[in-house]
Each structure stands twice: as structure tokens, then as C-alpha cells.
Amino acid sequence: xxxxxxxxxDIDTHHTPDWFTAKVDKMLPKMTFVLGGAASGxxxxxxxxxxxxxxxxxxLATSRIFDDEIKVRVEVHKSRRSDRWVNFEAQLELGPVLxxxxxxxxxxxxxxxxxxxxxxxxxxxxxxxQRRLLSDLKSCDAPCVVVSNEVGHGIVPDNxxxxxxxxxxxxxxxxxxxxxxxxxxxxxxxxxxxxxQLP
Numbered sequence: 001x002x003x004x005x006x007x008x009x010d011i012d013t014h015h016t017p018d019w020f021t022a023k024v025d026k027m028l029p030k031m032t033f034v035l036g037g038a039a040s041g042x043x044x045x046x047x048x049x050x051x052x053x054x055x056x057x058x059x060l061a062t063s064r065i066f067d068d069e070i071k072v073r074v075e076v077h078k079s080r081r082s083d084r085w086v087n088f089e090a091q092l093e094l095g096p097v098l099x100x101x102x103x104x105x106x107x108x109x110x111x112x113x114x115x116x117x118x119x120x121x122x123x124x125x126x127x128x129x130q131r132r133l134l135s136d137l138k139s140c141d142a143p144c145v146v147v148s149n150e151v152g153h154g155i156v157p158d159n160x161x162x163x164x165x166x167x168x169x170x171x172x173x174x175x176x177x178x179x180x181x182x183x184x185x186x187x188x189x190x191x192x193x194x195x196x197q198l199p
Contacts, residue, residue, distance in 0.1 A: 026199035028053045028106055028143040029181035035150050035173060041189030043110050046145050047081065053199070055106035055143065059087045060097055062115040091118045092129075094136055101142035111147040112176065116169055120161075126168050134179055148173055150185070 032049065036042030050057050059081065063073075081087075086105075088097045094109065101107055109115075112133070119129045137144050151169045177183045182196035191198070 026052045026054075028055065028145070028199055029196065030143055031137055031180045032143070032145045032182040032184065033173075033176050033180035034145060034147045034184050034186060035177070035194075036186035037150055037153065040186050042186040043147055044080070045184075045186050045189065045191055046108055046110065046147050049199075050106045050108050050145050051084075053106055053143070056104055057085045058097075058101060058105050058107040058142070059085045060094060060107055060109045061087065061089045062091055062094075062109065062111060062118065064091055064114070064118055091115070092122070092124070094133060098136045098140040098142075098144070101140055103141050105142040106145065107140070107142050108145045109147065111149065112172060113149040113151075113169060116172055117165065120165055120168065130172055130175060134175060137176075138179065146176060146180070148176065 026049075028050070032046075034042050034046040034049075047057075078087075090097050092115070094115070098107065115133070116126070119126055137146070149169065150173065151166050157163045157166060177195065180195065182198070183194040184198070185192045185194055
């Protein structure tokens with residue numbers, strides 16, 4: 001009967017190359033779309049996803065602070081982010097920031113729901129704004145994580161403006177999901193992958 005000896009390899013830890021022991025970073029796709037309801041945990045989940053990539057994190061905030069409630073929500077988001085984050089604000093046009101980013105960075109856009117609200121309240125051309133946003137995301141050199149609200153699971157709004165917003169948000173979400181490499185729906189802080197694979 002033939003016997004085979006187990007193969008053993010002695011690793012000299014004093015001369016192990018850096019690539020052998022280095023922590024493996026999560027590789028983010030070019031565009032990740034994170035969708036969820038209000039207070040679903042989607043923003044925190046998206047932040048942690050970007051941080052896990054070990055890219056230099058950039059936060060692109062779109063919210064307008066027009067009352068105390070929004071101010072408190074913004075402060076809660078700010079308080080949980082470390083000094084690692086570079087912060088930008090852009091309420092309407094995201095392109096100028098996105099065009100300045102480099103491949104070693106990763107950007108979190110939080111969120112396109114507020115971005116859409118800003119355009120609607122300013123009575124801008126929503127279709128044209130959406131085309132610019134999709135183009136800017138496509139041409140960005142840094143991986144993008146885009147956060148948005150799913151607004152179609154509630155009751156039908158009781159006024160025309162809210163109904164127009166719901167329809168516009170639905171169309172925007174569909175377009176972003178079509179362009180994204182990874183789409184994740186977050187409910188109660190838990191992610192469900194709708195498209196692609198988690199890194």
C-alpha cells in the first residue's frame with residue numbers, strides 16, 4: 001500500500017512579505033445603491049459598507065436645514081462619523097464634487113431623496129436633473145454609495161405635490177438601480193441584496 005506524507009510548509013514570519021499578512025480590503029463596485037424606508041438603518045449601513053472598503057471616505061450631504069427637526073437629524077448623522085470623513089454639501093448639483101474625487105476615495109451620497117426634494121421645491125426640470133446625476137455618477141472616478149428612500153410602501157399621499165414627488169422618486173430609484181452594480185434594500189438595519197453581490 002502506498003503511503004503519502006502530509007505536506008507541511010514552514011512560514012518564516014520574520015520574512016513574510018507585507019501582501020501576505022495585510023488585511024484584505026473589501027472592493028466596492030463602481031456604484032452601490034442602498035434603498036430603504038425612513039429610519040430603516042440604511043444610512044448607517046451604507047456608512048459602514050464604505051468604511052469597510054478602507055477607501056478614504058467622502059460624505060456628500062444633500063439636505064437643506066429648514067427646521068429644527070432636520071437640524072437634529074443632521075447632527076445625529078454628523079456625530080457618528082469620525083474625523084476620517086471628508087465632508088461636502090451639495091443641495092442640487094453633485095457633479096462639481098464628484099468630478100474632483102479620485103480612485104483612492106469612496107463617496108457616500110446621503111441622500112438622493114433630499115436632492116430630489118430640493119429640485120422639486122425649486123421647480124427645476126426633474127428629468128434634466130436626473131440625467132445629469134446619472135451621468136455624473138457614471139463618470140466619477142471614485143466608487144459611489146448612493147442612499148435613497150423607498151417611498152412606495154405607504155398610503156397614497158393626500159395632495160398633488162406629494163403624489164408627484166412619490167412618482168418622481170420611484171422613477172429615480174428605478175434609474176439608479178438600473179445603473180448600479182450592487183443594489184441593497186435595508187429593513188430594520190438588515191441588508192437584502194436585490195442586485196449584484198456584497199463585497
